[in-house]
Every structure is written in structure tokens, then in C-alpha cells.
Amino acid sequence: MAYIEIENLSFAYDNKTTALQDVSLSVEQGEWVSILGHNGSGKSTLSKLLVGLLRPKSGSIRVDGFELSEDTLADIRRRIGIVFQNPDNQFVGVTVRDDIAFGLENLCIPREEMIERIEEYSKKVDMFDYLNKEPQQLSGGQKQRVAIAGVLAMRTDVILFDEATSMLDPEGRSRLLQDMKRLNEEGGTIITITHDMRDAVHSDRIVLLKNGGVLADDSARNILGDKELLEQASLELLLPLELMHTLQAEGLGDDTLREYLWQLSLNG
Amino acid sequence: MNNVVIGRYLPGNGVLHRMDPRTKLLGLVFLLASVFLIDRFFHMLLALGLIIVLLLVSRISPKRVYLGMRPILFLLLFTFIFQIAFNEEGDLLWSLPLNWSLSSLAAVVAIVFLWGFTRRYVRFSLLYFLLGAAAVLTALANLDYGYTLTTGTLEVYEDGLQSAFFIMFRLIVIVAISTMVTMSTKPTDLNLGLEYILKPFKILRVNTEEIAMIIAISLRYIPTLLDEANKIMLAQASRGVDFKEGRLKEKVTQIVSLLVPMFIISFQRSDDLANAMEARSFVPGAPRTKLHVLIWRRLDYVALVVIFALFLASLGARLV
Ligand SMILES: Nc1ncnc2c1ncn2[C@@H]1O[C@H](COP(=O)(O)OP(=O)(O)OP(=O)(O)O)[C@@H](O)[C@H]1O
Ligand SMILES: [Mg+2]
Numbered sequence: 158m159a160y161i162e163i164e165n166l167s168f169a170y171d172n173k174t175t176a177l178q179d180v181s182l183s184v185e186q187g188e189w190v191s192i193l194g195h196n197g198s199g200k201s202t203l204s205k206l207l208v209g210l211l212r213p214k215s216g217s218i219r220v221d222g223f224e225l226s227e228d229t230l231a232d233i234r235r236r237i238g239i240v241f242q243n244p245d246n247q248f249v250g251v252t253v254r255d256d257i258a259f260g261l262e263n264l265c266i267p268r269e270e271m272i273e274r275i276e277e278y279s280k281k282v283d284m285f286d287y288l289n290k291e292p293q294q295l296s297g298g299q300k301q302r303v304a305i306a307g308v309l310a311m312r313t314d315v316i317l318f319d320e321a322t323s324m325l326d327p328e329g330r331s332r333l334l335q336d337m338k339r340l341n342e343e344g345g346t347i348i349t350i351t352h353d354m355r356d357a358v359h360s361d362r363i364v365l366l367k368n369g370g371v372l373a374d375d376s377a378r379n380i381l382g383d384k385e386l387l388e389q390a391s392l393e394l395l396l397p398l399e400l401m402h403t404l405q406a407e408g409l410g411d412d413t414l415r416e417y418l419w420q421l422s423l424n425g
Numbered sequence: 426m427n428n429v430v431i432g433r434y435l436p437g438n439g440v441l442h443r444m445d446p447r448t449k450l451l452g453l454v455f456l457l458a459s460v461f462l463i464d465r466f467f468h469m470l471l472a473l474g475l476i477i478v479l480l481l482v483s484r485i486s487p488k489r490v491y492l493g494m495r496p497i498l499f500l501l502l503f504t505f506i507f508q509i510a511f512n513e514e515g516d517l518l519w520s521l522p523l524n525w526s527l528s529s530l531a532a533v534v535a536i537v538f539l540w541g542f543t544r545r546y547v548r549f550s551l552l553y554f555l556l557g558a559a560a561v562l563t564a565l566a567n568l569d570y571g572y573t574l575t576t577g578t579l580e581v582y583e584d585g586l587q588s589a590f591f592i593m594f595r596l597i598v599i600v601a602i603s604t605m606v607t608m609s610t611k612p613t614d615l616n617l618g619l620e621y622i623l624k625p626f627k628i629l630r631v632n633t634e635e636i637a638m639i640i641a642i643s644l645r646y647i648p649t650l651l652d653e654a655n656k657i658m659l660a661q662a663s664r665g666v667d668f669k670e671g672r673l674k675e676k677v678t679q680i681v682s683l684l685v686p687m688f689i690i691s692f693q694r695s696d697d698l699a700n701a702m703e704a705r706s707f708v709p710g711a712p713r714t715k716l717h718v719l720i721w722r723r724l725d726y727v728a729l730v731v732i733f734a735l736f737l738a739s740l741g742a743r744l745v
Contacts, residue, residue, distance in 0.1 A: 202473040238702045246697035258716035265714045
């Protein structure tokens with residue numbers, strides 16, 4: 158059984174529209190999965206359901222064998238950490254140190270261990286020198302890294318990034334993507350939620366959402382290379398891939414060129 | 426916007442900075458009580474001396490403390506003048522005949538105008554005010570040309586003078602102690618200390634930890650919200666809203682144009698924040714460990730003993 162199993166999940170904020178419709182997907186341990194979809198396709202709704210911030214209308218969610226319910230909520234939140242979109246609205250502590258400590262305090266970690274973990278994980282995201290700084294003194298990218306340290310320090314099995322790069326400048330964004338890559342290489346399970354394809358190219362697998370339903374679930378290469386599918390999902394192709402399709406339609410190019418363009422899109 | 430905050434924390438390494446926030450809060454309560462218990466001039470003078478010593482020892486800039494006092498300068502002057510003018514007990518120390526004549530009234534009006542126009546160019550506003558007051562009194566005492574409406578005398582009595590200084594010193598001591606505490610303690614530490622000190626109220630089913638959490642989050646978001654207000658003001662200004670000028674009706678429109686976006690953004694923020702907190706396993710009212718713990722040190726014991734002794738002494742002096 159996979160680490161996260163979502164079966165036939167449906168949700169509606171009100172009676173008229175359904176935000177999620179019969180969504181099923183699974184995530185294995187150590188995998189990097191992107192959930193890709195246009196604005197309003199239900200991505201954030203899915204992430205909120207996953208940690209019990211919203212209650213599903215129907216369907217089930219299993220994490221590490223625990224079926225999500227009132228009783229298992231605490232267990233599931235210990236296993237999944239979220240980094241949200243807005244760097245300012247998730248910074249709870251008055252300083253970086255306090256913010257990383259917040260989750261640990263909630264888990265009732267003893268003080269000595271808390272101090273060790275704060276040091277360890279702030280170093281990991283290169284924020285050790287900033288421990289006494291206040292959020293106003295940090296850039297958006299730095300705040301997001303603090304949020305990552307806060308989640309890492311709680312030692313969750315999965316980190317979910319809900320459009321965590323969308324409010325950052327290009328430099329902050331590529332730095333955050335590097336961090337994700339490294340965490341995944343070290344064995345962490347990563348879920349990125351995004352409408353930006355550049356954030357999804359590095360993942361092992363992409364789940365494509367459209368209007369609250371799963372449109373496709375395949376390897377990143379298969380999905381990003383499928384022009385019709387992406388158009389159907391109201392998403393634009395990455396430029397190198399667009400080029401690849403144009404060349405293919407004209408009967409130009411060979412496998413080496415195709416491979417080269419794919420690598421180019423990975424670096425974009 | 427930061428300079429609005431009076432008595433804002435300033436980093437330092439003096440005695441007060443090193444003291445536990447609980448000590449400072451308890452000390453503040455007991456010292457304020459002592460200041461209200463004291464009723465002799467000499468004792469108040471002692472208290473003022475002690476505060477000055479503490480100010481020097483704690484290495485807090487006296488200028489900052491004075492700045493903290495500026496908002497109550499008017500109150501200080503008013504009570505001072507009131508006491509001198511209307512308290513007529515004790516020996517007569519000094520009297521000054523005042524002529525309310527046409528010439529002296531004209532001179533007073535001229536002096537007040539001159540003072541009002543020039544005071545913004547003078548650095549020592551308090552001294553300049555005293556100079557102006559002295560000029561007014563001189564004019565009233567000496568100019569008796571023209572039609573004299575009435576005459577009177579300004580009489581300064583011993584008790585009036587004494588109680589004027591007594592009340593002024595009391596206000597100065599109160600404000601100085603409070604300012605020194607807030608200037609030497611981080612707001613977060615103050616909050617932490619408050620949480621500990623309010624613990625006994627748990628018996629009354631007051632959830633002190635939740636109150637402390639609410640204060641902590643407010644402290645965290647005040648700068649962010651001020652920043653936001655600034656941004657909105659700039660955005661509205663670029664659309665032609667002028668926040669500096671305008672009559673009352675326009676002022677109301679301006680404030681509404683600031684408040685409405687502020688409210689909407691704040692609600693969005695608090696919603697996000699609540700989600701982020703919950704996702705990080707926060708459960709209101711559930712037990713938590715703490716990163717910051719407060720430890721009583723020797724300095725704190727010494728300080729508390731001294732403060733308590735001072736309190737008992739002033740209680741004794743009052744009762745004797
Ligand atoms: N609090 C809410 N109340 C009512 N409807 C909502 C609420 N939040 C989202 N919706 C609706 O639910 C649908 C899915 O929203 P969701 O936020 O999950 O989309 P998303 O894929 O995260 O979009 P985005 O890329 O803009 O973040 C949208 O149609 C949205 O309008
Ligand atoms: Mg979203």
C-alpha cells in the first residue's frame with residue numbers, strides 16, 4: 158500500500174459548485190509528485206483536505222495506514238508538513254528562532270532537543286545566521302526557507318509545497334527549487350502543488366487537475382510532452398517543449414535534439 | 426512608523442536588561458505602589474534620587490527616558506501651575522503684584538504670539554516655554570499704563586510650592602520606572618513574564634496561555650500590518666487620495682479608503698495564519714513545551730529583596 162492513498166475524494170465549499178470531484182491518487186514514500194492545474198482547479202482544496210483543515214464530503218484519505226478522521230488528525234499532521242504560498246501569513250514567531258520552535262512546542266518536544274533541532278535545520282536551509290532576525294528583516298525567499306526549516310524540524314515524512322514559489326523573485330524561486338531537489342534526494346517525500354510548469358519538471362510524477370477532477374496521472378516527461386493534454390488542462394507548454402513539438406510537426410529534429418530540448422526545459 | 430512607539434525596547438547589557446521580566450514586572454507593581462504610599466516631600470526626593478541612580482546604573486539613555494516623558498509634559502506643567510496658584514497654605518514665600526491693564530494684556534498677547542511662531546525653531550522647547558512664561562509674568566507685573574481692569578497678586582506659598590514639586594516628582598518617577606521597564610525588556614519577554622505572573626488567575630478559569638499567545642501573535646503582526654497600511658496609503662495616494670489635506674468629509678472618505686482594504690487583507694491573513702498554525706499541529710488549549718524558559722538568577726533575588734524592602738519602608742513611613 159502506498160504511503161498516501163486518496164480514494165474518490167469529493168468536496169464542495171457550497172451547494173452549487175464542487176471544488177473536488179471524485180479524486181483518487183497515491184503517493185509512495187520517497188517520491189516527488191507534482192499536482193499541476195490551472196487557477197481554481199482545486200489544488201489548494203486538496204492540500205487542505207489532506208491535513209484535515211477541511212472535511213471531505215465523501216471519499217477517504219489514508220496516510221501511513223491511518224484513515225483521516227477526528228481521532229487520527231494529530232497523527233496525520235505529524236506526518237505531513239505544509240509550506241504555504243504567502244511567506245508572511247505563515248510566519249508565526251516573532252523571530253526566526255521562535256518560528257522554527259513553534260511546531261516543536263506544539264509537539265511537546267523537550268527544550269534541549271528543540272534547541273538542537275533548531276540549530277540543525279536552520280543550518281540545513283542556510284538560515285542559522287538569521288535566527289534572531291524578525292520577519293520584516295527577511296526576504297520572501299528567506300521566509301519560505303524558515304517555513305521549510307520549521308516543517309523539517311518537526312520531522313514529518315512528507316513536505317507539501319502549496320504554490321510556495323509563486324510569490325518569490327526568480328532567485329528565491331530557483332533557490333527553493335534546489336532545496337526541494339536536495340530534500341528529495343535525501344529520501345524525503347515531496348508534493349508540490351503548482352500551476353507553474355517550471356516547478357513541476359523536476360518531479361517524478363505529475364497529477365494533472367482540471368476543474369476539480371484528475372485529468373491525467375503519469376511521469377513528468379510523458380505529461381509535459383503531451384501537447385493536447387496540457388492544452389486540455391488550460392496550461393501552456395514550456396518554451397523548449399513548444400519548440401520540440403513545432404519541430405516534430407515539421408518533421409525536423411531527431412532524438413538527440415529532443416533530449417537536448419528536454420534537458421533545457423529542466424534547467425529553465 | 427517605528428518612532429511612534431514610546432518606550433520601545435532598545436538592546437543593551439545593563440542591570441535592567443539582564444533582569445528576569447518577572448522581576449521587572451513585580452518590581453514595577455511594588456514600586457508604583459510605594460510611590461503612591463509615600464506622602465512626605467523628603468521621601469519623594471529620595472525616590473527620585475533612587476530612580477536617577479537606577480537610570481545611571483542600568484545604562485539606559487536618559488534622553489530616551491525623557492522622550493518617553495514628553496507626552497505628559499503638559500500634564501506636569503498644568504498640575505505644577507495649578508498647585509502653585511491655588512494652594513494657599515503654609516508661609517507666604519513670594520508675591521508678585523499683577524496689573525491686568527490694557528498695556529500689559531497687549532504685551533501678553535504679543536509675547537504669546539511671538540512664542541507660538543518661533544517655538545518650532547527653538548530646540549529646547551521646555552526652556553523656551555519657561556522663558557515665555559517668565560516674560561508674561563514680567564509684563565503683567567510691570568506694565569500698568571492704560572486703563573487698568575483689575576489688579577491681583579500672584580502669591581506663592583510654601584505648601585503650594587512643595588506639593589507642586591511633590592506631584593511633579595511623583596509623575597516623573599512613575600513614568601520613568603515604567604519607561605525603563607519597557608525599554609529594557611523585549612515585548613516578547615514582557616509577554617512571557619506576564620504569562621508567568623498571571624498564572625495564579627488560572628484558578629478563575631482565565632486561560633493565561635491563550636492570552637499570551639494572542640499577545641504574541643499581535644506583536645508579530647503589528648509591524649506587518651503597519652507596513653501594509655503604508656502600502657495601501659501609497660496605492661491610494663497614487664490614485665489621487667490626498668491623506669494630508671481635506672476637510673472632515675474628505676478625511677472620512679480617506680480613512681474609509683484605508684480601512685476597508687485593511688480589514689479585508691487582515692481577515693485573509695488571519696485565515697491563512699490559522700491554517701498554517703493548525704497544520705503545524707497547534708491545538709488551542711493543548712499542552713505545549715516552551716523554547717523560552719525564565720530562570721530566577723541571583724540578581725533577581727537581590728532586586729526583589731531590595732524592592733520589597735523599599736515597599737515595606739514606604740508602607741511603614743505611611744502608617745507611622
Ligand atoms: N473559502 C472558499 N469558499 C468558497 N469557495 C472557495 C473557497 N476557496 C476556494 N473556493 C473555490 O473552490 C475552487 C477551487 O479552489 P482552490 O483554491 O482549491 O483552487 P487552486 O487550484 O488552489 O487555485 P489557485 O491556483 O488560484 O491557488 C475554486 O473555484 C474556488 O473559487
Ligand atoms: Mg491555491
